[in-house]
Amino acid sequence: QKEVEQNSGPLSVPEGAIASLNCTYSDRVSQSFFWYRQYSGKSPELIMSIYSNGDKEDGRFTAQLNKASQYVSLLIRDSQPSDSATYLCAVNDYKLSFGAGTTVTVRA
Amino acid sequence: NAGVTQTPKFQVLKTGQSMTLQCAQDMNHNSMYWYRQDPGMGLRLIYYSASEGTTDKGEVPNGYNVSRLNKREFSLRLESAAPSQTSVYFCASSEGVGAYSNQPQHFGDGTRLSIL
Numbered sequence: 001q002k003e004v005e006q007n008s009g010p011l012s013v014p015e016g017a018i019a020s021l022n023c024t025y026s027d028r029v030s031q032s033f034f035w036y037r038q039y040s041g042k043s044p045e046l047i048m049s050i051y052s053n054g055d056k057e058d059g060r061f062t063a064q065l066n067k068a069s070q071y072v073s074l075l076i077r078d079s080q081p082s083d084s085a086t087y088l089c090a091v092n093d094y095k096l097s098f099g100a101g102t103t104v105t106v107r108a
Numbered sequence: 109n110a111g112v113t114q115t116p117k118f119q120v121l122k123t124g125q126s127m128t129l130q131c132a133q134d135m136n137h138n139s140m141y142w143y144r145q146d147p148g149m150g151l152r153l154i155y156y157s158a159s160e161g162t163t164d165k166g167e168v169p170n171g172y173n174v175s176r177l178n179k180r181e182f183s184l185r186l187e188s189a190a191p192s193q194t195s196v197y198f199c200a201s202s203e204g205v206g207a208y209s210n211q212p213q214h215f216g217d218g219t220r221l222s223i224l
Contacts, residue, residue: 004150032210043198043215044151051210088150092210095166096141098151 003027004091006099015108019076023089023099026070033065033072034090038101044088048074079106110134112216114199120222121189129184129219131199139202140182141166141213142174144195151198157182189223196220 007022021035032051036044050056050063050072062075072091076083084106089099115130133140142154143166153166157176171193173185182201186193197219204211 034212043217046212046214049212095153095156096213100148100150 003093003097004089004099006087006089006102008102009086010103010105012105012107013079015079015081015106017079019079019083019104019106021074021076021087021089021102021104023072023074023091024070025072025089025091025097027091027093028067028070030067030070030091030093032092033063034092034096035061035063035072035074036088036090036098038086038088040085076104079104081106081108112199112201112214114197114216114219116219117217118220120224121186122224123189123191125189125223126185126187127189128186129197129199129221130181131183131216132181133199133201133214134180135201135203135214136179137201137203137214138179139204140176141200141202142172142182142184143198143200144168144193145198145218146195154184154197191223194221194223 004025013019035048037047038044048063050065056063060077064073086101086103088101112133141156143151152168155174157163160179163174175183199216200213202211202213
């Protein structure tokens with residue numbers, strides 16, 4: 001079983017809609033959680049970090065963490081074409097483990 | 109505002125050749141990391157360094173060596189390149205210490221390496 005699993009893509013959403021990305025992890029001692037955005041051919045870019053249960057909002061992005069369910073999600077509100085990218089979930093237990101990523105396409 | 113700088117950006121090698129990938133960060137970060145990224149497999153940690161003079165193996169260290177030259181620089185060496193090492197290599201740095209750090213990692217632009 002993979003340590004970090006993300007919902008398989010690609011995910012296609014219309015412009016202005018909400019994109020919902022999910023991530024589950026296997027290690028209960030994980031303490032910190034990150035979402036990275038990676039445009040095609042580019043490096044991962046940190047967009048959100050979350051450390052405690054609940055929601056954390058930053059602009060159009062909301063991260064949600066539920067440690068009991070070992071689940072972290074990312075919502076992108078009012079999706080724009082510039083949000084089209086692969087989103088990587090990363091979970092820190094004794095090392096930073098990355099999911100394989102979910103590719104999001106926002107169609108105009 | 110350089111952040112993490114990797115060189116070269118592209119490289120083609122023949123099987124059996126050696127080369128060193130260079131990485132430098134100007135953020136005064138303690139920890140540095142080398143990852144490889146292959147299609148469908150996400151980022152996998154090759155080696156990391158919690159501080160100058162220390163290095164530790166990650167998930168896929170075989171076929172690689174590293175050197176933490178000083179706080180700024182962390183190099184990755186392929187002694188005898190193999191086609192299975194064709195990948196995109198990313199260097200990252202973090203303010204925290206080692207792999208247990210809660211601090212996020214910041215990535216360089218990557219090196220696209222092809223081994224024929």
